[in-house]
Amino acid sequence: MRADEQSGPPANESVSADTRQTRSFPDYVTGDECLFCHRRQIGPTWQSNPHQRTVRRATPDDHAVRALRNRTGDSADFLMGSKRLIRFLRRSRQYGKLDLLTAVYRPPGAHGRLESVQNRRWDSEKFAAQCAGCHTTAVDSQTGAFAATGLDCFVCHGDVDLAHTNDTRHIFLSQTRREPRPVVSVCGQCHLRGGKSRRTGRPWPDTFLPGEELSADFEVDFSDAAIAALHPMDRHIFLNARAVLIDGDETTTCLSCHEVHAADSAKHESLNDGALCAVCHRADSGGGDLRESLLPDNVLEEHSEICEY
Numbered sequence: 001m002r003a004d005e006q007s008g009p010p011a012n013e014s015v016s017a018d019t020r021q022t023r024s025f026p027d028y029v030t031g032d033e034c035l036f037c038h039r040r041q042i043g044p045t046w047q048s049n050p051h052q053r054t055v056r057r058a059t060p061d062d063h064a065v066r067a068l069r070n071r072t073g074d075s076a077d078f079l080m081g082s083k084r085l086i087r088f089l090r091r092s093r094q095y096g097k098l099d100l101l102t103a104v105y106r107p108p109g110a111h112g113r114l115e116s117v118q119n120r121r122w123d124s125e126k127f128a129a130q131c132a133g134c135h136t137t138a139v140d141s142q143t144g145a146f147a148a149t150g151l152d153c154f155v156c157h158g159d160v161d162l163a164h165t166n167d168t169r170h171i172f173l174s175q176t177r178r179e180p181r182p183v184v185s186v187c188g189q190c191h192l193r194g195g196k197s198r199r200t201g202r203p204w205p206d207t208f209l210p211g212e213e214l215s216a217d218f219e220v221d222f223s224d225a226a227i228a229a230l231h232p233m234d235r236h237i238f239l240n241a242r243a244v245l246i247d248g249d250e251t252t253t254c255l256s257c258h259e260v261h262a263a264d265s266a267k268h269e270s271l272n273d274g275a276l277c278a279v280c281h282r283a284d285s286g287g288g289d290l291r292e293s294l295l296p297d298n299v300l301e302e303h304s305e306i307c308e309y
């Protein structure tokens with residue numbers, strides 16, 4: 001099936017190999033093909049997973065879409081974001097790209113509000129240059145064109161070999177293949193917000209393939225000063241990534257605490273990693289028992305300059 005029938009913008013514009021400085025992605029197996037076999041175990045939660053939904057079709061009954069239409073008469077083809085901020089996108093005149101509206105919708109749901117409506121405009125450059133690499137799948141860093149809206153299985157599991165059906169060592173992130181460095185690298189390609197590609201200068205790594213080492217192209221400031229300046233939600237990610245990628249301490253990874261498909265972090269509560277716990281929990285309260293400890297307000301009110309929320 002063609003990407004433009006399924007999820008909006010068409011597949012990558014082809015760029016001939018000899019004119020480009022960067023690598024290109026392989027023709028990966030798409031999520032529809034994976035879900036043909038994995039529909040029972042993965043399918044039900046995948047439709048609502050924030051990774052899959054991060055850039056999705058705008059439906060007329062969505063609160064943000066309605067607010068935009070009623071107030072301005074504008075319409076959007078896609079929405080981006082969920083809990084903290086929603087952005088509007090429309091198909092660009094340039095093939096395989098999207099324009100980003102400067103006006104934004106601040107959730108929750110029907111109680112949200114439209115902001116920056118005056119002087120709003122559709123920006124044709126920003127999404128491709130500053131956002132696409134972490135919010136869409138298989139982005140060509142040079143043109144900003146992408147293969148699918150939202151994040152497909154490929155961004156985490158890579159180019160999957162069908163031999164994995166008999167031997168799960170053939171697929172990255174299976175129970176049998178979750179080595180700490182590649183795990184932190186694969187999550188870090190998007191979650192280490194503030195890093196920069198050496199090859200392209202973009203804020204995401206160039207043509208990163210799951211299983212690879214992030215540091216080959218992605219430059220991240222892991223200094224104490226840089227980490228101290230981050231919001232706690234970003235700080236715990238940088239601290240964990242620094243421990244694994246720089247200090248070689250592989251005891252804890254993102255997967256010690258997070259389950260991506262269940263979208264759940266409950267298992268973090270029984271982990272023992274004091275330095276990381278203290279990023280979010282106030283260690284001095286409740287006599288050291290985290291069950292009694294407080295979460296300062298700023299932990300849950302996340303902000304990000306890169307994502308403009």
Ligand code: HEC
Pocket residue numbers: 080081082083084085086087126127130131132133134135189190191192193194203204233302306307308309
């Ligand atoms: C380096 C990768 C990266 C880049 C570049 C990036 N984002 Fe994000 N974005 C993320 C990640 C990771 C999250 C999820 C953060 C979280 O939940 O803690 C996110 C979340 C968001 C959200 C959702 C917030 C919410 O919870 O509702 C919005 C909206 C957003 N980004 C917009 C943008 C825009 C606009 C740009 C470009 C100007 C951009 N992002 C560039 C990685 C990136």
Ligand code: HEC
Pocket residue numbers: 031034035038041042046051151152153154155156157173174175255258259260261262
């Ligand atoms: C954002 C990263 C990410 C994306 C995208 C992703 N996965 Fe996963 N997947 C993981 C991780 C991490 C695990 C390990 C278990 C967990 O965290 O849920 C996993 C585990 C699995 C498993 C094994 C389940 C188990 O019980 O161990 C299957 C099957 C799977 N993924 C299929 C898919 C399919 C199919 C897609 C696309 C429709 C997909 N994944 C997209 C990260 C991802």
Ligand code: HEC
Pocket residue numbers: 029030031033034035036037038153154157160164165166168171172173174175176
């Ligand atoms: C032809 C059917 C088929 C297709 C297509 C398929 N898988 Fe699988 N997959 C299986 C079978 C069978 C297993 C092994 C049994 C199991 O664990 O479910 C498996 C195992 C896995 C595992 C490891 C589960 C574990 O035990 O840790 C992951 C992750 C996974 N598949 C992801 C994917 C992704 C991502 C795609 C698409 C790129 C995909 N699969 C396509 C049939 C398929």
Ligand code: HEC
Pocket residue numbers: 050051053054055080081082083133134135151155156183186187188189190191254255258260263264
């Ligand atoms: C290709 C980019 C990308 C990769 C790879 C990626 N993420 Fe994300 N992740 C995002 C974006 C973007 C969001 C925010 C989605 C939104 O709300 O619009 C997000 C959201 C999240 C959230 C918050 C979801 C929620 O329920 O609120 C967690 C936790 C998370 N990611 C963990 C991981 C882990 C662990 C990995 C590695 C296995 C990973 N991510 C890999 C881009 C990525």
Ligand code: HEC
Pocket residue numbers: 184187188191233236237238240241252253254255256257258265268271273276277
């Ligand atoms: C020690 C446990 C632990 C480790 C290790 C860890 N996290 Fe987290 N993380 C948490 C907890 C707990 C939360 C907050 C719970 C929530 O919001 O559901 C969180 C929140 C997040 C969020 C924001 C979720 C939101 O609300 O938008 C993202 C994104 C995230 N983690 C990604 C990662 C990535 C990527 C790694 C690996 C580099 C990682 N985490 C390592 C425990 C951990």
Ligand code: HEC
Pocket residue numbers: 232233236265266268269270271272273274276277278279280281290291295299
């Ligand atoms: C990124 C922020 C973050 C980190 C790091 C973190 N926590 Fe949490 N923790 C939370 C949030 C947010 C909650 C509220 C429940 C939820 O959403 O999971 C929570 C809840 C808890 C709870 C349950 C408290 C209750 O009242 O139910 C325990 C216990 C806990 N954390 C222990 C830990 C331990 C142990 C560590 C270190 C291994 C840790 N946390 C690291 C954010 C974090």
